[in-house]
Amino acid sequence: MMAVSSLRICKGKQLFDEPLSKHTSWRVGGPADRFYTPTDIEDLALFLSDLPLDENIIFLGLGSNLLVRDKGFRGTVISLKGSLSQLELIEDNSLTVGAGASCAKLARFCQRNNLTGGEFFAGIPGLLGGALAMNAGAFGGETWPLVKFVYTINRQGKTFKRTAEDYEIAYRSVTGHSDEWFVSADFQFESGDGEQAALRVKALLDKRSQTQPTGLLSCGSVFKNPHNDYAARLIEASNLKGYSIGNAEVSAKHANFIINTGKAKASDIESLINYIQKKVKQEQGIDLCTEVKIIGEIDND
Numbered sequence: 001m002m003a004v005s006s007l008r009i010c011k012g013k014q015l016f017d018e019p020l021s022k023h024t025s026w027r028v029g030g031p032a033d034r035f036y037t038p039t040d041i042e043d044l045a046l047f048l049s050d051l052p053l054d055e056n057i058i059f060l061g062l063g064s065n066l067l068v069r070d071k072g073f074r075g076t077v078i079s080l081k082g083s084l085s086q087l088e089l090i091e092d093n094s095l096t097v098g099a100g101a102s103c104a105k106l107a108r109f110c111q112r113n114n115l116t117g118g119e120f121f122a123g124i125p126g127l128l129g130g131a132l133a134m135n136a137g138a139f140g141g142e143t144w145p146l147v148k149f150v151y152t153i154n155r156q157g158k159t160f161k162r163t164a165e166d167y168e169i170a171y172r173s174v175t176g177h178s179d180e181w182f183v184s185a186d187f188q189f190e191s192g193d194g195e196q197a198a199l200r201v202k203a204l205l206d207k208r209s210q211t212q213p214t215g216l217l218s219c220g221s222v223f224k225n226p227h228n229d230y231a232a233r234l235i236e237a238s239n240l241k242g243y244s245i246g247n248a249e250v251s252a253k254h255a256n257f258i259i260n261t262g263k264a265k266a267s268d269i270e271s272l273i274n275y276i277q278k279k280v281k282q283e284q285g286i287d288l289c290t291e292v293k294i295i296g297e298i299d300n301d
């Protein structure tokens with residue numbers, strides 16, 4: 001690995017060969033060459049501008065939508081867990097939120113301040129940066145319709161202020177400016193009754209625990225729902241509920257979830273994803289696309 005000249009003055013925490021299984025909700029994934037948690041935006045800018053220009057870089061939230069291959073990630077992972085997590089009311093019903101704030105914390109902050117529209121965030125087990133990158137949503141709500149501005153940073157450490165119009169935004173998909181990463185966003189909510197919002201959150205979370213295998217090692221929905229259909233329905237109709245490869249198993253409770261039932265390897269999960277896609281294509285004639293992002297070095301052995 002190339003030396004990074006002024007890392008001495010970067011104040012964040014830097015680790016080498018850090019197992020990414022410690023940072024993903026499936027608890028799988030090999031090591032990242034370098035793993036950095038910045039202290040603040042200035043520190044992040046300095047760190048990024050010091051990296052070699054050809055360094056692979058990926059930003060990480062809570063790894064709740066990420067499959068990292070067993071051989072790990074050649075490059076630098078920037079973790080925002082415990083960093084850039086500010087949450088502030090800025091003007092009438094608007095908030096500025098750091099990309100490292102958790103979605104659950106954002107939902108609670110809204111309730112306390114009698115703001116509505118963000119209740120769905122309570123059920124998303126990730127950070128705001130991940131929610132922006134994925135256009136996370138649930139129960140009819142989505143991240144981007146609430147965005148006024150996003151603030152991004154590039155590998156030179158330069159920051160930008162952007163709006164939704166600067167991206168192509170669709171269901172669980174955000175494209176554009178792929179050479180920049182989210183550092184914060186301003187959100188517009190509506191004023192309402194915090195207690196009512198809390199009741200709605202409780203109802204949403206109850207519904208979620210009735211229909212999804214919460215509490216087990218998963219990445220939520222593995223596949224995007226195809227137009228006018230449900231990935232879970234198609235997988236179930238292909239008789240794949242409970243099907244397993246190694247310790248990776250199609251959940252018997254919700255067929256669009258893959259569970260790590262013990263010591264699954266990333267390769268078990270990836271093989272199961274490929275198998276599901278093949279079987280659903282054969283039996284239902286539909287191509288399922290992954291919602292989960294897959295990264296890391298391919299094992300050619």
Ligand SMILES: Cc1cc2nc3c(=O)[nH]c(=O)nc-3n(C[C@H](O)[C@H](O)[C@H](O)COP(=O)(O)OP(=O)(O)OC[C@H]3O[C@@H](n4cnc5c(N)ncnc54)[C@H](O)[C@@H]3O)c2cc1C
Binds near residue numbers: 059063128
């Ligand atoms: C039990 C369970 C239930 C779930 N339910 C839902 C649900 O209802 N709805 C839903 O939409 N999702 C759901 N998910 C998936 C996941 O929680 C969301 O996609 C979430 O937004 C991912 O956030 P994260 O911080 O964990 O992102 P990560 O998994 O860490 O990253 C996801 C992607 O975003 C990129 N990224 C992360 N941070 C940044 C940043 N700052 N700038 C640019 N790119 C970045 C990463 O590089 C990666 O490509 C669920 C997951 C689990 C485990």
